[in-house]
Amino acid sequence: MRNARLHNMLLHTTLLVIATLVGCRGYDAPTDDGGTPQAPNISIADLHDLCDKGPLNIDEPLVAGGYVTSSDRAGNFNRTFTIEDPTGGMEIMAGLYDLHNIYPSGCYVTVRLEGCAVAESHGVLQAGIAAEEYDRYPTSYFSSRALLDRHVRRYDIRREVAPAPLSTSELDTRLCGKLVTIGPLRPTTTDHADGWNVNADGTWSGYNFFADDRGTTVAVYTSAYADYADSRVPDRRVALTGILQYGTADGEDCFMIKMRDENDCIPYD
Numbered sequence: 001m002r003n004a005r006l007h008n009m010l011l012h013t014t015l016l017v018i019a020t021l022v023g024c025r026g027y028d029a030p031t032d033d034g035g036t037p038q039a040p041n042i043s044i045a046d047l048h049d050l051c052d053k054g055p056l057n058i059d060e061p062l063v064a065g066g067y068v069t070s071s072d073r074a075g076n077f078n079r080t081f082t083i084e085d086p087t088g089g090m091e092i093m094a095g096l097y098d099l100h101n102i103y104p105s106g107c108y109v110t111v112r113l114e115g116c117a118v119a120e121s122h123g124v125l126q127a128g129i130a131a132e133e134y135d136r137y138p139t140s141y142f143s144s145r146a147l148l149d150r151h152v153r154r155y156d157i158r159r160e161v162a163p164a165p166l167s168t169s170e171l172d173t174r175l176c177g178k179l180v181t182i183g184p185l186r187p188t189t190t191d192h193a194d195g196w197n198v199n200a201d202g203t204w205s206g207y208n209f210f211a212d213d214r215g216t217t218v219a220v221y222t223s224a225y226a227d228y229a230d231s232r233v234p235d236r237r238v239a240l241t242g243i244l245q246y247g248t249a250d251g252e253d254c255f256m257i258k259m260r261d262e263n264d265c266i267p268y269d
Helices: 003-011 015-019 044-050 145-151
Strands: 063-068 081-085 088-092 107-112 117-121 124-130 152-158 164-166 179-187 206-211 217-222 238-249 252-258 265-267
Touching (some): 044 081, 088 107, 107 145, 206 238
Parallel strands (some): 088 124
Antiparallel strands (some): 063 081, 179 238, 206 217, 238 265
């Protein structure tokens, strides 16, 4: 493992990570672990830096932590959820459905990373188990609820994470994985009508495109299984909220937003 960098990070654990433990008690859902959470000893940003050369299997007692920022209730997230600390965001390859019942938005979780694999997908740090050659993603889903519970613990602490308001000029790949709001944007999907998986019918399913007044493009991909996939995309200026990603859409590298539900697209006045 990249020992020099790793031990340096362990020795310089930031107050920003510890600060994520500050939240509101009294969340009345059952918890996976009582008492005070184990303090993180690595930030999400530092963990992301460790896998900058490719997927990495963790063999050190690293612990990250953060508040849940996504929801699969509307069907646009599939068997994964995201967490965020003050330094960055991370996607947990949970491998289960109805995760909003297990890890509701705003609850605090820790991730015990020893025995896990971490990698980057669409600019976002992922944590799961080592991927097989045939896997679609650079990490694989936790293979059972028991294995997931061994590594991911939820606590009786809750704080809703407010999306960071950004213009397109403020977008940065270091922000990928975080909950953001971008606007104002206008729909420009008709300019990409011949692209692969672009939805030219005016509904959300597939790729839709939006641009600011300078012409900078942001893509939105919506799963066909999302409960709003057949809803109409507003034909006006909007602000988009969701998890920031970076990848290729219609042959172009661009930032992308993964919305949690249809309410993450609001009119921009």
